Amino acid sequence: MRADAARNLRAVLRTGARLLAEDPATSMSAIAAAAGVDRRTVYRRFPTREALLAAVFQTKLDGSERVLDEARLVEAPVAVALHRYVEGIVPVSREWPVDVRRMMRADPTADVRRSEQSGRLDRFVRRAADEGLIRGDVPVAWARAMLDDLVDTAAHRFPDLDPPQAADLVVRSWLGGVGHG
Numbered sequence: 001m002r003a004d005a006a007r008n009l010r011a012v013l014r015t016g017a018r019l020l021a022e023d024p025a026t027s028m029s030a031i032a033a034a035a036g037v038d039r040r041t042v043y044r045r046f047p048t049r050e051a052l053l054a055a056v057f058q059t060k061l062d063g064s065e066r067v068l069d070e071a072r073l074v075e076a077p078v079a080v081a082l083h084r085y086v087e088g089i090v091p092v093s094r095e096w097p098v099d100v101r102r103m104m105r106a107d108p109t110a111d112v113r114r115s116e117q118s119g120r121l122d123r124f125v126r127r128a129a130d131e132g133l134i135r136g137d138v139p140v141a142w143a144r145a146m147l148d149d150l151v152d153t154a155a156h157r158f159p160d161l162d163p164p165q166a167a168d169l170v171v172r173s174w175l176g177g178v179g180h181g
Contacts, residue, residue, distance in 0.1 A: 011035040021097040060096035073124040086167035093155035
C-alpha cells in the first residue's frame with residue numbers, strides 16, 4: 001500500500017471510530033469529509049458503513065491484543081502487569097472509542113477474538129485473587145467488572161490524564177478497592 005493510501009486508510013478508520021462512537025448512524029460521506037478524503041476513497045475500501053465498522057473493530061481488537069501481550073499478564077508480578085495493561089489499553093480505548101460488544105452481533109470472528117481477550121483478563125484477575133491480592137470477600141467477577149469500569153473511566157471521563165497517570169490511579173484504586181490495600 002502506498003504511503004498516502006495507508007495514511008488515508010488510518011485517517012478514515014480513526015475518524016470513523018470517533019464519529020461512529022458518537023453517532024452510529026453517521027454517514028459515510030460525513031466520515032469522509034471529517035477524515036479529509038473523498039467519499040469515493042472511503043467507498044472503494046469500505047462499501048458499507050458496516051464494513052467500515054468491522055474494520056474499526058478489528059483494528060481495536062488488534063491494539064487490545066498487542067497490549068495484552070505486552071503486559072505479560074501471566075509472567076509479570078500482578079501489579080506490574082496491571083500497570084502495563086492499563087498504560088497500554090487507555091490509549092487504545094481513546095483512539096478507538098467504539099464499543100466492541102456492539103459488533104459481536106454482526107461479526108462472529110470478532111466475537112471470538114473479544115471473548116479470547118476477555119478470557120485472558122478473567123484469568124489475570126483470578127490469578128490476582130489466587131495470589132491473595134484481592135480480598136476473599138470480593139467476588140472475582142466483581143473485581144473484573146471494577147477493573148473494566150476503572151479503565152473506561154480513566155480513558156474516557158478523564159481524557160487529560162496521560163496513560164502512566166491513569167495506570168497509577170487505576171492500579172491504586174483497584175488494588176486498594178478490592179485488594180488488601
